[in-house]
Amino acid sequence: MNSDAFPxxxxxxxxxxxxxxxxxxxxxxxxxxxxxxxxxxxxxxIAAHPYWETPEGTPAARVALKELARVKARP
Structure with a gap:
């Protein structure tokens, strides 16, 4: 997933x-x-975000979000 997949x-x-x-x-x-x-x-x-109530808000999407954010957060 790319960053455009998430709000x-x-x-x-x-x-x-x-x-x-x-x-x-x-x-x-x-x-x-x-x-x-x-x-x-x-x-x-993060946990209460409305995105998780949509069909796209799957467990796999949670993992993808974390992976993208880890890369962005690296110094």
Whole structure:
């Protein structure tokens, strides 16, 4: 799947999730409540997105979204 297969806001949220996760991992020794709160917020946005209620919102689409977002989130 390409990025056009997903709503832009959904792909942006998943990409932001990976970016934030990376930031949290980099600051794990210090802890970051702000990063954890952001991950929770993004997780809710992603899980509740209306796209998942459409015929295209399959388990395979969830995997494809994560793969695309991982590539976009790489520094």
């Amino acid at each position: 832009p806001d959904l792909l942006e949220a998943q990409t932001a999730w990976y970016t934030t996760y990376g930031q949290l991992a980099a600051t794990a020794a210090h802890g970051s409540a702000a990063h954890r709160r952001r991950l929770l917020h993004l997780s809710r946005l």
